[in-house]
Amino acid sequence: MKPDELTEERFTQTWMSRPGLLGWLAEVNNRPLGVRYMITSLVFFAMAVVMALVMRTQLALPDNNLLAPDTYNAIFTMHGSTMLYLFAVPFVEGLGLYLIPLLIGARDVAFPRLTNFGYWMYLFGGLIFFASFLFGTVPDAGWTAYTPLSGPKYSGPGMDFWLLGLGLLEIAGITAAIEIVVTILKFRAPGMALANLPLIAWTYLVIGFMILFSFPVLLLATLLLELDRAFGFQFFNPDMGGSSLLWQHLFWWFGHPEVYIIFLPATGVISTIIPVFARRRIVAYPLILAALLITGFVSFGLWTHHMFATGLPELPMLFFTAASFMVALAAGIQIFAWIATLWGSRPHLGVPMLYILAFFYIFIQGGLTGVMVATMPFDWQTHETTFVVAHFHDVLIGGAVLPFLAGLHYWMPKISGRLPGELWDRVAVGIIFVGFNLTFIPLYVAGLFGMRRRIYTYPEDMGIGTFNLISTTGSYMLAIGFAVALASLLWSSRYGRPAPNDPWQGGTLEWSLASPPPPYGFRSIPVVRDLYPLWPVASGKPSVDPEAEDHYTRELNRVEAAMDCRPAAWRGTLVTDGINGRPLAVQSLPGPTLLPFWVAVVVTLATVFFLAQYYQASALAAMVALGMSFWWISREPVYDREEADMLVTRLRLPLLTTGKLSTGWCGLVGFLAVLFTVLAALIFSYFYLRLYSQQWPQGDIPLPQLGSAAPIFALLACAGVALLFSAWGWRHQRRTMLRLGMTASILLAIIFFCAQIRSLAAEPFLPSTNAYASIFLTLNGFVLLLTLVGVCLLIGTLARVIRKKDQLLDTRLVLWLQNSEMFFFFSVFSGLCGFLILYLVPHLL
């Protein structure tokens, strides 16, 4: 064997998945995990479709008694929850995890172990959700779980399965978001500036940020509701100063962006497929991108339009009507850009294109009815009717499921290595299109006739029996259409003709690889200087300085050549600059490991113990999971020193980086964004409860004692100042200052922690006393938890500083110092916010 062949074989071996069950559990490669996400989500999709059919059968005839009211409640709750939490979002994430590295020229995602952890959290969360069937206590408060219906008074233990299962799913969603954002910003191919980022990658970048600022709010809301249910907290109990509307605010802060988190990647799929089938570049790339970003921002300004019927003041609600119109404007921009791309072309009407044509009709129908329900007077008439059901199915099935089916068909050759079929898929598109419209157009009409949603039957004299019968017939057609489409894809993935690299003559990077791609993805990391790197370069590119161009091109080509089959002995990829894609460093990525799987198992155990009301065991398992997480982040990256040195010399780039350049730093910023969102939602909850309370603090609780709290929180502030000195010490290589500052910071934080626990224990109320007591103790608990984690990180860092006493500038140690400092400063910031709001504000407002 020649040396080159040896290197290539070693390189392939390095990236191979491990065989057997243990290898399956320890899988970290993005593509197998992405496919696993998608398959699991499609299984849940099939279950949700079956539940939909059961519901529609019940509603086919007036006064039908096929299902009891309670069973109907349980079925519609599980249908909606499964579709939104277990199918739509995980499918989006799975597609992203599979595609993003291929689209941007990376060998894997930024945190491969986190991908594995996220998948297990998703699967275990879903199993907890469905375990409620085994215990005969299925959740029945709707997918929105409005309080007080979902509270302890009106719902059984099924809601605990719902809330805790959802908690695990949210964690999975957040991990995938951090993964996707950091991968897109740090792992792009050399030369791939933001201007050349494919639109689908842009959609994932946008939804990644949206998840970071929306999912944590639902995570918090589910936690608060579970505290109400399990320990008698009073957040959502109006009798004890809580607010039912608080749940709606928190839920819809998550819920409305979630619709766009599902929809935007679908637009990315469309923006990818239309140019390929029209054989021309996308028209108005900047306008589509502007529409994407506007949707990303403005989707956070729509939550109250779900609450028009709750009696909130009119003026603020009108702002949300205006925001809803603006989102329609953004959607319109995209639609017109796609039409413009198709205009004058002679598109090939392959199966993906047929799905997209069906999308145009159904989505525009859903968009227009969306504008209708965004106006308050119309919404007051149709609120809680099947008109709204038809509208959001138009948006979610037409706007997302159809493009995803198009995408599955389009990328099937790449995923499975086999060409998809044509005949049965075309038949499926037809059945789906007819079945869909038969199902939902009658529901618009029935809704206008006053048919309520979420009610198990309706009287005959309402005159809506025919509409419902047509709708039920359509729903069976729709289900058959989905079954044919998925069965055909499944059959083709096994028995279809072998696919060439690029069966569609696509322009994006994934089509340059074999079908299916090898485990490492890209042998070398390709240079990308155009939006469609596989198509001829567009005319009208700006003229560049030829000398600088030559120099830059040579530099990029050198990097590409040096990375060919390198590194061979360990998993390595290139880190590039977030704006211009300029090569910055080589990063080592972890290989297969069972650690994330075990952490996920322990977290699930903590959840199961909580469900079973073994709270001490649950707390113990949570502590073990936290400890395992520290072990996880403490593990050193694996690389071969000799090969690393050689690579660094050839590339003229460093191995591993620190600060803004490193993926670890970026990942922590993402995590802090999640914590910041939780903190902001807690502060909002505090003020919301305060606003609707006649007296604050509520009941007989006295005003918090500013005088005794101030010295305690001053300790935390001093811990922050001590850490500032420590930071100054390591930046100036003053070892003593570094150690002293860090030690002082740890000690002060521990004293703060103990003193505050003591102070809270002495308070004359319990969290169950009233809503004020609940929010007061919860916000304090959040601050204490952050402080505890911050102290643990500082202790770990100090231990490393002492161990590596002569290597203060060791890259890994610097990263530890930077990250633990950043986390601790955030916990100090949260503590000071907590102090101002909990101890100072009640004296002022």
Added chain:
Amino acid sequence: MPGADIKTFAPQEWRRWFAFLGGGFAWTFHLLSIYVVGEFGCVSGMDRNIYAGISMVAWMILILSAAALSIAVAAAFVGYRDKLHDKVQEIFSPEDDGGRFLSSFGFLLSSLFVLIIFVETLPVFAYLDGC
């Protein structure tokens, strides 16, 4: 020479990011702040305080809207200026494709946010004297 200044001018990275994200952040600040003022002001009865025929709540919303519009306009302006500078240069550095894109695209995006903020402010004119 003025020409030489233009050629060597390279907008700083923060200007590029401000042009790109300034409009969006201005909108976020705008919607959240006018919602808080709207709901908290209307519920607490702040709208009963009238100054020059306009309620306190409406005044606050108008001031916040003016502030948000200023930020979005500033972001669009910075994007426009940098785009002009980029355009005036006879030749480009190939290494800053992304930076140039942030400025020119930021101009477009922030301008659209100016429009959105303006439209979202309109409802207050129907509620100048109270909620």
